[in-house]
Amino acid sequence: MVHPPDHSQPSERSHWSAYLDDEAATTRLGSRLAECVQSGTRIYFRGELGSGKSTLIRGLLRGLGVQVRVKSPTYTLVELYVLSRLNLYHFDFYRFLDAREFQDAGLADYFQGDGVCLVEWPERAGDALPGPDLEITLAYSGTGRALTARALSPEGERCIATCRNG
DSSP states (O other): OOOOTTOOOOOGGGEEEEEEOSHHHHHHHHHHHHTTOOTTOEEEEEOSTTSSHHHHHHHHHHHTTOOSOOOOOTTTSEEEEEETTEEEEEEEOTTOSSTHHHHHTTOGGGGTSSOEEEEESGGGGGGGSOOOSEEEEEEEETTEEEEEEEEOSHHHHHHHHHHHHO
């Protein structure tokens, strides 16, 4: 465990874990997560191929009212969803072979404004990516998925509280 400079323990509200039985449970959690999204929110999704990152994001988008087909932007790098109150950008950096590709693709500007940024495979962009409000990791666990969420800002803590209490 890495301690903050003042050696205080992280708040219990900064971490949350859940077991997701199936795809429907993952989608439902995404819908609950949609309740905390607001302008400028950044959520990064980690996990192996097929672990449920896109399913969780699809549930989040459905929870926000997106009716169009939601696809993973593996080849396009980013999909834009314009909602009445915000612009939401869904990124997938799986195809990056080098972190410099993030800068070369001109994507840094998306993270400077009020848009919501949902990022799959953030580690592939290296240190060029600004820090998230919430980091979600999905892992295979039996026939379901184990989800671990870590808040890195008050906004992220609010998201964890929404999911925990939902």
